[in-house]
Amino acid sequence: MFQKTIIQAALATAVACALIGSSAHAYCVWSIKVGGTETRLHWGIEPPATIPNMIDETGSGTINARDSIRQSELKWNQTYNGIPADRLFAEGTAGTGAILKMDSSNTIGFMDLSGLPGYGNYVLGITCVWYNPSTAHIYEFDIAFNNKTDRGWTWSTNPNPSSNTECDVASLAVHELGHALGLGHVAASGTGACQENDGKNGFRDLGPVMQPTFNMSKERKDYRPEGPSLGPEDLEANPDQISRLLRADDQLATQANPDPNVRHMKLIKGQGCGICGAAVPAAGLLSLALIALVTLAVGIKSLMGRVPGRTAAS
C-alpha cells in the first residue's frame, strides 16, 4: 500500500513537471552595465502609472490600424493587472511625435524601413527603445511597421490571415510592445537571441510572443507565433510579474557579465519564476529517479516471490 502511494505521488509530480517543463518558455530582457552591475532596462514606474503613446496610422492603407494597435495594448494592459481601466499602455491624443526619433513621444506608426542599416523587406516592424546608459531607465519607445512599397505583404486586421502575404497588425503590435517593455527576442540558438526552453523560465507564455517569427521571407509559410491570435492568456497572466518588468529593484536580471569590456546591450535569460524555472527539471528528475527505484524494488520483490519456498501465493 505504501509502495503504491509513493508511486502515485511520484507519477503525479513527474507528470506535472513534464507538462510544465515542456510547455514553458524562456523570456529575455535587455540589460546594460551600470556601475559594473548588469542592470535591466526598465521604465522605473509602479502601477498604476502608465506608458503614454500616440498611434499614427498614416501609411497603413485602408485598414483600421489604430483599433488593431489599441487591441494589442489592451492585451498587455489586461495582463498587467487584469483591469483594463488601469492601463499599462495608454493612448494619448494625436500629436506631432515622429516615428523612430527621440522626441519625448512614444509613437507607433508606419514607415519605410529600407532606409535603416540592414533593414529590408524581410522585417515587418521594429521597436526603438531609448534609454539612459547611466541608469538603464527607458526614456522612450517608438514602433514602426514597415510600409516599404515592394515589401511583398499587406497589412491586415484579420486575426486569421488567409495567406503568407497578409500580416495581422495586432499580432505584430503585441510583439513590438513587448520590446517597448524591455523584452528581447526568444529564439533558437545561434541567432544572437536567447534560447527558449533553457530551464530558466520566467514568464511562461512570453516565448511565443517574443519569438522573432515576424521576420518574413518569401519561403516562409507561417510568420505568426503559435496559434491564430494572441490574447491575454498568451502572456503571463500574473500582474506582479509584468509590473516587475517595470521596476528597477527587482532580481529579474542579476546575472553577472564576466566580460568587463562588454558595453553593448546584453540579453539575459529570464530566471524569475521558481515553478517554471530550474526547480521543475530538478523535481522531475527526482520523481523519475524515485519511480525507477520503486519499480526496481517491486521487480525484485516480484522475482523473489517466484523463488520456491518463499511465497505461498496460489
Place this chain on the structure above:
Amino acid sequence: MRSVSLIRLVVLVLLAAPWVSAPLARAAYFPLSDRELLAASDLVVDAIVREQTSHWNEDHSLIFTTVTLDVLQTLYSRRASAGQVVRIVVLGGEVGDVGLVVEDTPRFRVGERAVVFIAPWTKGRNVVAGGELGWIAVDPSGRLIGRAISVDGFAAHLRMLSR
C-alpha cells in the same frame, strides 16, 4: 507483473515527453535560411571585432554604431576586392547620456570572432544582411556557436549554396 510493465511504460513516456515536445515548442520560429542570407549578401567573412564607435546619424534622429572588423578569411565574395578590414554600420548604440537598442540588430563585442553576412548600404557603407541572423558567433575552437559546424565547413556549405 502487469503493474510493473505499466510503470515502465509510463516512465518511458515521461522520459520521452520533453524531447518530443521541445521541437514543437520551437515550431513557430522560421529564421532566414542560409540561402536567403547569402542572396542578401555580397560578402561573408570570418572576422574579429577590433573596435566599435557609436554616433548620431546625419539628421540626429538615430544612433548608429560603426563596427570595425579584422577579416581572418573571406568565406564568400562577389566583390572585386574584399579587403582585410571591413567597417559595418548597425542601428543602435550609446552616445553620451542616450542609448538606443533595437531588436533584430546584431550586437558585437570587441575581440569577439564571428561569421558575418555583409551587404552594401548607402554612401559606400556596409551593413549586416539579415539583421541578427546575419551574425553568427564563433567559439575559440573555430566552430559556429549554435550550428555544430566549423568555419571551414560553413565556408564549404556557402560555396555549395552559391552554385
